[in-house]
Amino acid sequence: MTTLAQPSQPVQSRASRQRELWKRVRKTWPGYLFISPAGLLITVFSYIAIIFSLYISFYQYDIISEARPFEGLENYTRALSDKLVRISFRNTFIYVIVIVPSITIISLLLAVLGNQVRRGRALFRTVFFIPTITPIVVTSMLWVWLYEPTGGINKLLELVNIEGPNWLFNPSTALPAIMIMTIWGAVGYYMIIFLAGLAEIPEVFYEAAKVDGAGRWHTFWSITIPLLRNSLIFAFVTLTIAAFQVFTQVFIMTQGGPMNSTQTVQMVVYHYAFQRFQMGYASAISWMLFGVIFFFSALQLKLFISRELY
Amino acid sequence: MARTLSSPGSGQRDQNRLLLIATRRSFTIIVYALLIALAFSMIFPYLWMLANSFKSRTDFFTNPYSVIPMPPTLSTYYDALTIGRMGVYLGNSILYAAVVLIVQLLIDSLAAYSFARVDFPGRETLFLAVLATLMLPGSVTLIPTFLIAHGLGLTNTFTGVVLPGFAGAFGIFLLRQFFLNIPRELEDAARIDGSGFFGTYWRIMLPLAKPAMVTLGVFIFLNEWSSFVWPLIILSDWKKYPVTVGIALFRDVNQINWPAVFAGSTIVSFPIVILFVLAQEYIIGGISLSGLKG
Numbered sequence: 001m002t003t004l005a006q007p008s009q010p011v012q013s014r015a016s017r018q019r020e021l022w023k024r025v026r027k028t029w030p031g032y033l034f035i036s037p038a039g040l041l042i043t044v045f046s047y048i049a050i051i052f053s054l055y056i057s058f059y060q061y062d063i064i065s066e067a068r069p070f071e072g073l074e075n076y077t078r079a080l081s082d083k084l085v086r087i088s089f090r091n092t093f094i095y096v097i098v099i100v101p102s103i104t105i106i107s108l109l110l111a112v113l114g115n116q117v118r119r120g121r122a123l124f125r126t127v128f129f130i131p132t133i134t135p136i137v138v139t140s141m142l143w144v145w146l147y148e149p150t151g152g153i154n155k156l157l158e159l160v161n162i163e164g165p166n167w168l169f170n171p172s173t174a175l176p177a178i179m180i181m182t183i184w185g186a187v188g189y190y191m192i193i194f195l196a197g198l199a200e201i202p203e204v205f206y207e208a209a210k211v212d213g214a215g216r217w218h219t220f221w222s223i224t225i226p227l228l229r230n231s232l233i234f235a236f237v238t239l240t241i242a243a244f245q246v247f248t249q250v251f252i253m254t255q256g257g258p259m260n261s262t263q264t265v266q267m268v269v270y271h272y273a274f275q276r277f278q279m280g281y282a283s284a285i286s287w288m289l290f291g292v293i294f295f296f297s298a299l300q301l302k303l304f305i306s307r308e309l310y
Numbered sequence: 311m312a313r314t315l316s317s318p319g320s321g322q323r324d325q326n327r328l329l330l331i332a333t334r335r336s337f338t339i340i341v342y343a344l345l346i347a348l349a350f351s352m353i354f355p356y357l358w359m360l361a362n363s364f365k366s367r368t369d370f371f372t373n374p375y376s377v378i379p380m381p382p383t384l385s386t387y388y389d390a391l392t393i394g395r396m397g398v399y400l401g402n403s404i405l406y407a408a409v410v411l412i413v414q415l416l417i418d419s420l421a422a423y424s425f426a427r428v429d430f431p432g433r434e435t436l437f438l439a440v441l442a443t444l445m446l447p448g449s450v451t452l453i454p455t456f457l458i459a460h461g462l463g464l465t466n467t468f469t470g471v472v473l474p475g476f477a478g479a480f481g482i483f484l485l486r487q488f489f490l491n492i493p494r495e496l497e498d499a500a501r502i503d504g505s506g507f508f509g510t511y512w513r514i515m516l517p518l519a520k521p522a523m524v525t526l527g528v529f530i531f532l533n534e535w536s537s538f539v540w541p542l543i544i545l546s547d548w549k550k551y552p553v554t555v556g557i558a559l560f561r562d563v564n565q566i567n568w569p570a571v572f573a574g575s576t577i578v579s580f581p582i583v584i585l586f587v588l589a590q591e592y593i594i595g596g597i598s599l600s601g602l603k604g
Contacts, residue, residue: 024431030507031428035436038421041477046443049454056454063460110348116341126590127349130356133582133593135536137554138575141561142355145568152358155375184352189597196598216337245449248538252558266449273453274543283453290450 053283061280068280075284085285087260088268089292091175095264096243102183104235107190112224114191115198125195132188140252143181144168147253168254171261178249178262190235197231198224233304237297244293265289359579363387363572370569390573398549399556400577405468406541406552407534410475414530415523417477422485423511427497437486443479448539456543470544471552475534481526484599488522489515525596528589535582553578 057075059068079085114124131139146152147167154164167177201224209219225232247266250256256263256271265285273282357377362370363386364379373380391397424430425437455474456465464470492515500514516523538554545551548559557578560571586593 021431024429028428028430028507031424031430031433034424034428034507034511035421037417038440038477038482039436041417041474042440042443042479044458045455045474046446046451046479047439049451049458050446052454052457053450056457063457113341113345113348117338117345120345124345124349125594126586127352129586129594130583131352133532133586134579135538135554135582137536137538137557138578139355141557141571141575142359144561145571146355146358150374152355152375156354188352192594192597199598241447245447252561269449269453270539273456279453279457283450286450286453290447293447 054287056280057283057287059280060278061283062277063279064277071280075281076288078281079285079288084260084263084268084271085265085288088263088265091260091262092244092246092264092266092289095175095179095246096240098179099182099186099243100236100239102179103186103190103239104232106183107187107235108194108228108232110187110191111194111198112220114195125191128191129188131185134185136185136248137252139181139185140249143177144253147177169258171259174254174258174262178246178253181253182246182249186239190239193231193235194228197228201227229304233301236304237300240296240300241293244289244296356579359572359575362569363576365569367567367569374568386569386573387577389567390570390577394560394567394570394574395548395556396553396574396577399551399553402550403535403552403554403578406471406537407531409472410534411527411530413472413476414478414481415527418481418526419485419516419519419523420511421477422482423489423515424507425482426486426489427510427515428507440479440482444483452539452543455540459544465544466546466550468550471541471550474540475530475537478530481530484526484596485519485522488519492518521592524589525592525599528585528592529596531585532582532593535578 058070058072060071060074061068110128114121114128117124148154149164149166153167157164165173167173205223205227206219209223214222245266246264247270250262250264250267251270254262256267266289269282269286269289271282272278272285358375361377361379362374364382364384365373366379366383366385369380369383391400421440425433425440459465459470459473462470464473496514496518497510500510505513536554537552538558541552542555542558545555548556551559553574557571557574560566560574
């Protein structure tokens with residue numbers, strides 16, 4: 001009896017499952033209606049966009065001419081031998097390698113120091129946070145003046161008897177100048193991330209450390225850092241992704257110059273796409289950047305997650 | 311340090327206690343000194359920005375470093391708003407930010423409510439598809455988004471500027487989290503009273519979600535207000551430029567009118583500072599949340 005009934009059961013339940021499904025759909029159809037505006041926009045501007053981008057990266061594609069010949073991997077091989085692309089990747093790597101640890105360490109310092117004091121805590125937090133909410137175009141413009149040969153930075157350096165360079169017009173100082181400004185603008189944001197992480201650490205741990213006679217330094221390394229892990233991973237990964245795509249600061253402050261010393265990948269993508277209208281070629285470069293970002297994010301997550309096991 | 315302090319001897323102990331207090335004091339002083347130095351390094355560009363924005367051109371060229379304008383003047387603001395066209399840009403920015411704010415809040419909250427509460431088939435998969443777009447770097451979607459907007463005839467239009475900002479995966483995620491934490495009993499009561507899905511969303515859920523909506527709203531506004539690359543690409547007519555693109559234009563001029571730049575920067579930063587003062591807790595709460603979830 002049971003053996004006979006078994007083969008027919010899945011068939012029957014599939015039919016009844018389908019009926020159940022229809023009943024659910026009929027009851028919950030407004031759900032689809034509610035997500036449809038967002039769904040439509042996300043489909044068009046994310047999913048169709050990314051497929052379209054990959055598609056045109058294999059074509060010679062500009063807006064103006066109708067002829068759009070298929071080129072296979074031509075765009076990619078061209079990018080590999082393009083001097084401008086190579087320089088931009090090098091600069092971007094340097095930028096990421098300097099920026100990501102600097103911002104992480106300084107913002108962590110701000111958060112930890114800010115937590116040590118009682119008076120003026122909110123004031124410090126506000127002051128450190130202001131550069132973060134100022135539009136990057138505005139901060140970039142302000143720093144263009146600060147970096148002028150007779151601007152604010154060199155005036156401050158003069159006070160300590162240092163003769164400052166012509167920051168943005170010197171190939172060896174232009175990229176560091178942009179990096180300093182970016183670090184200045186971003187530490188407030190990550191300070192907030194770390195403050196939230198610090199607030200999650202139970203006070204008991206610190207009390208226990210005190211009882212054991214651990215010093216501040218030791219407490220910091222053996223309690224604060226390990227328990228801030230999630231915030232640290234978040235900061236590191238999101239910073240890396242953002243830093244690889246740096247654009248606005250460079251666009252405002254140096255336009256990639258002098259002598260391509262601040263040319264970044266996103267600047268080159270912009271250059272080919274919107275100044276020379278080679279959309280296919282620019283898309284190929286943007287996919288190469290995507291590949292690099294993907295590789296490093298995956299690597300970081302893997303490294304951090306395997307550390308969890310100790 | 312701790313080891314030497316625990317050494318016995320009663321006379322020694324008092325001395326050690328004094329030493330401990332002294333090191334603690336000096337530690338606090340060092341911390342404050344560091345914090346004040348860092349705070350100064352964060353704030354000094356703004357001091358100059360404010361001071362220089364109230365200087366006349368001649369005052370600026372003779373005394374660019376003084377923090378007290380002599381005499382203070384509003385003429386640079388007048389110049390920035392008229393000759394510098396900041397008035398037009400400001401109006402555009404307010405329009406863009408307001409439209410995106412209202413429409414995105416509606417579209418996101420409707421989708422978030424549906425994902426949190428309406429049990430339609432395929433819900434989990436579709437939600438994952440929305441979340442996945444958070445991973446896409448803007449660098450890759452920029453060109454195709456432009457080409458799509460171009461195909462729809464939206465280049466150099468107001469609609470073209472705002473349309474891609476009408477839905478946000480982050481907003482849907484944030485609001486869905488919030489809706490999930492609202493007790494179901496509240497909706498059940500509404501359902502019994504004969505409310506449909508939309509009635510429940512509009513009358514019960516939306517009012518309850520006010521804190522989350524404010525947090526998201528502040529983020530949408532800040533984002534749209536500082537948005538630069540997209541309007542730069544999609545627009546070609548200065549009459550439609552937002553303040554960010556407008557300010558960047560000052561850079562193109564050979565002889566930059568710095569006082570006007572400072573006045574313009576102050577005008578652009580002003581709404582944000584006000585917003586920050588009013589909604590500080592929401593902003594900080596929102597950032598903290600994104601960090602903790604991530």
